[in-house]
Amino acid sequence: xxxxxxxxxxxxxxxxxxxxxxxxxxxxxxxxxxxxxxxxxxxxxxxxxxxxxxxxxxxxxxxxxxxxxxxxxxxxxxxxxxxxxxxxxxxxxxxxxxxxxxxxxxxxxxxxxxxxxxxxxxxxxxxxxxxxxxxxxxxxxxxxxxxxxxxxxxxxxxxxxxxxxxxxxxxxxxxxxxxxxxxxxxxxxxxxxxxxxxxxxxxxxxxxxxxxxxxxxxxxxxxxx
Numbered sequence: 416x417x418x419x420x421x422x423x424x425x426x427x428x429x430x431x432x433x434x435x436x437x438x439x440x441x442x443x444x445x446x447x448x449x450x451x452x453x454x455x456x457x458x459x460x461x462x463x464x465x466x467x468x469x470x471x472x473x474x475x476x477x478x479x480x481x482x483x484x485x486x487x488x489x490x491x492x493x494x495x496x497x498x499x500x501x502x503x504x505x506x507x508x509x510x511x512x513x514x515x516x517x518x519x520x521x522x523x524x525x526x527x528x529x530x531x532x533x534x535x536x537x538x539x540x541x542x543x544x545x546x547x548x549x550x551x552x553x554x555x556x557x558x559x560x561x562x563x564x565x566x567x568x569x570x571x572x573x574x575x576x577x578x579x580x581x582x583x584x585x586x587x588x589x590x591x592x593x594x595x596x597x598x599x600x601x602x603x604x605x606x607x608x609x610x611x612x613x614x615x616x617x618x619x620x621x622x623x624x625x626x627x628x629x630x631x632x633x634x635x636x637x638x639x640x
Contacts, residue, residue: 418453425485430455458482473504473512480516490520495533498542506541507621513542598622602630 434440434450459482466482469475476497483489490497494516501509517527531539598620605616606627613631617624 418451428455428457467500472500472502473508476500476504476512480512480519484519487519487521490516491522491526494520494522495530498530498534498538502535502538509538509541510621599626599630602627603634606631606634 432450432452434445434448437444437448440448458478461482463479463482466475466478469478479493479497479500480490483493497516498509498513501512504512516522522530531543534542599622601620602616602622605611605619611619613624613627616622616627620627
């Protein structure tokens with residue numbers, strides 16, 4: 416297995432072995448650090464053309480979204496292209512990628528509606544079923560925070576897991592797992608920031624109602640404690 420680090424943060428990442436993260440470590444402990452080399456890829460230094468050339472188009476769409484996640488205007492101008500790239504992905508992945516793009520871009524509700532009109536009918540139908548459930552206030556208060564903390568983190572964790580497994584197939588599986596992990600953060604934010612029913616949250620997020628009730632009970636227990 417060849418470890419690969421894919422970085423897309425704001426600042427510059429300086430390549431260093433794992434031992435470089437532990438300053439002033441006693442010599443007797445150094446032998447326990449898995450100090451191996453890794454392949455380092457700075458996503459920001461990879462051209463968009465190279466990313467788009469990937470055979471797995473959903474992977475390309477996801478990487479472009481991550482690369483430009485801090486550039487609201489870029490996401491707004493390229494949202495249509497990214498969503499079309501995800502055409503062959505499952506409906507669940509398309510929905511989650513769309514919500515991620517909308518949350519991190521400067522797209523208004525009206526612009527999102529106009530964008531939908533330009534999409535192929537199959538993608539439009541998939542996304543409209545989700546947007547019908549979105550209320551503007553809920554997006555601002557609940558989904559915004561949940562998506563930023565949950566799906567971004569989930570996609571990153573998923574990509575890391577996928578990269579550790581090696582090839583593009585493992586990477587896509589990792590993204591799917593990461594998205595599922597991020598959903599629990601979205602559920603928490605919807606429960607605390609909106610008055611949505613359990614049924615509505617289940618439809619919106621794809622999370623089982625029993626799991627949502629479990630999270631609700633955990634949140635209530637935390638408040639009482």
